[in-house]
Amino acid sequence: MSSYSDQQSSISENNRSRVLQYLYHNGICSRAQIAKAIGLTPAAITKITAKLLAQDVIEETGDMEGDKNRRSIGLNLNCAKYHIVGVKFARSLVQIAVFDLKCNRIFMTDLPTVNEEHIPETVECIRNTVRRLIKDDSSIVAVGMAVPGPYLKDEGRTALVSSMQGWRQINFIKEFSDAFDVPVFVEQDARAGALAQFLFNPELSKGSLAYYLLGEGIGLGIIDNGAIYYGERGTATEIGHVSIDVNGKPCDCGNVGCLERYCSANAIHERLNANPGIVPGCESMTHAQACSALFAKAGTGDETAMTLVRDIARYIGYGAVTIINAFNPTCIVLGDIVAQAGQPLLDEVERVVLDRTIPEIGRNTRITLSTLPTDATVTGAAAVAITNFLEHPSMFFDVA
């Protein structure tokens, strides 16, 4: 292809993507509304939408009220027609779900708890499960995967997974990119979660959005003015390995006093195991189960459980203070296993933030629990693929 026609096709793809994104975010619109909003001529919009209609990507919805009472035909993106598989890799936890383009969940399954020794078997099991889903549902057009950070995005590897180093051996791009008949997209877990908030929670999509993942690891994803913050190799925003105490607990990463040593689901489980009275039988539970049991007990008013929850929340608050000083986000969304502690957690995090930040900065940072119906990282895995669907339509259907 000549450089000129290269450029032309990239402009066409960009315009097509802008039409899809506009319809995605605004629902039913007329051609005239789209033309006005994205600054293309009506003729260009007619040409682009004709191709999208021919491919059944969009549909006409009949007459709608237009400008100056002129009637015009509504167009709608067929969001229910396309399904997306989202795969969340935590450390011991793998979840697989199917969504439509609007984040409505159609299916979800948890794989058996992963042991350090059986990671290759888990990879094989994921491949088989996803293949079966694709075979049974021809609407599936893409797979998104959310993997623990620090994720080296160009290499396809996680540089370190505290407490389960076996995941380091897995090259996600190599293991999965050609495993299915549909494209696969991989993203660091907290960034995927941030993308889910960005896509499905429009009031959070302005300014600088931070998704604070409180799960088997502690992670952070930042979307600043619409752009994900990666750094040089994709290992920026690794808040879980930012030290809160240079003389504190040692971590697998080489650092000392890493935030995730104090408030991840694993760290909580460790503390429960050391104090077996709080959640009886916790040593045979998964990290998520142990945390759930603790939060349930705190919910009944048990003082010991409540004190532990508040103590953990204080550490999460210290992390939030660091996030504010390092990234000055508009909003911090708390999600994943530990966020299920709910309002008492949020209250304590807010207290620490007001106590330890400059008032006019801390007070102006909104802190909230994730309100997505499904876990933000599973949803985020799908959001990664949906973002690619909207940005690179020619990967998904014939546009010629």
Added chain:
Amino acid sequence: MSSYSDQQSSISENNRSRVLQYLYHNGICSRAQIAKAIGLTPAAITKITAKLLAQDVIEETGDMEGDKNRRSIGLNLNCAKYHIVGVKFARSLVQIAVFDLKCNRIFMTDLPTVNEEHIPETVECIRNTVRRLIKDDSSIVAVGMAVPGPYLKDEGRTALVSSMQGWRQINFIKEFSDAFDVPVFVEQDARAGALAQFLFNPELSKGSLAYYLLGEGIGLGIIDNGAIYYGERGTATEIGHVSIDVNGKPCDCGNVGCLERYCSANAIHERLNANPGIVPGCESMTHAQACSALFAKAGTGDETAMTLVRDIARYIGYGAVTIINAFNPTCIVLGDIVAQAGQPLLDEVERVVLDRTIPEIGRNTRITLSTLPTDATVTGAAAVAITNFLEHPSMFFDVA
């Protein structure tokens, strides 16, 4: 102006800016080279350069060797013709310098040490000094100012200045924006320093650049893929107030264990005052003088001085580890007062980074001392104005 002609003039300004930036970064070029490099037609370049020639912003340099041995005329940006004033506000320290567009320093002066009680007088003194400079040098076209963070960029105020709260009362935009006959630009100090590295040290301008300001405060400026990282209100990258010990020394900002309580010039001076044997007479010195004296003594091989320098460097190293985990920069440049400790400081910072980061991430982060001939923040104050000169030429000369 109609929206169409608005758009046209913004496109013209953008093209003009691209021509200036190309000439700025590449030196003498032919019209054909510029056209090819920035993707405009030769006719458009002829039109733009004709106006710039008429205004004497650029000049013809005579014949040069063109493509395929065709001879063509070289064009050159008149970098020596335009002078810029850079003003650095530290806490007790104000420096004013004049540079040409290529960062050659023409003049520099230190104002008398600032006391908390005399900040309004200092503001007046800066205004008078800069006015005199502009009166005496008609080449001066802009003033850039670098001020301590956390700087609320839309409000023009610093939200907090540890140890000298009086600066909080100063609204830099209000005090200075109309004070001179030339435009004034204000930026947070470490961001200005990052901009100086970006502009005057081309090998650092790729990827993600971090300027780590080790002065009366500890600051950080990040330029990620050409874009400064601000966050919601401009108070991102406040590394000086990131805690390295949640049970550590309290700070004016409300936080506990803030990095700058351990390794700023002020913190070093405090330690010297508490151990008067190391630098005799230090209690009557400025922070910068006390630090210089300590580094000089360490340079003579004095073991006590060397131990203190190494101890401070270890804290700066902890900060570098946090910068790597939070921002994953390609390169960290150390600058300002404390960086004058030189190689022993750099060695210790590198040792801490290798010890406390994931090897493949830490090893791949370049750490270096600023090599700019003048302090990076003073230079950076000018760089802020130079960036605006190149991006918004119509503010500086007649383009009609």
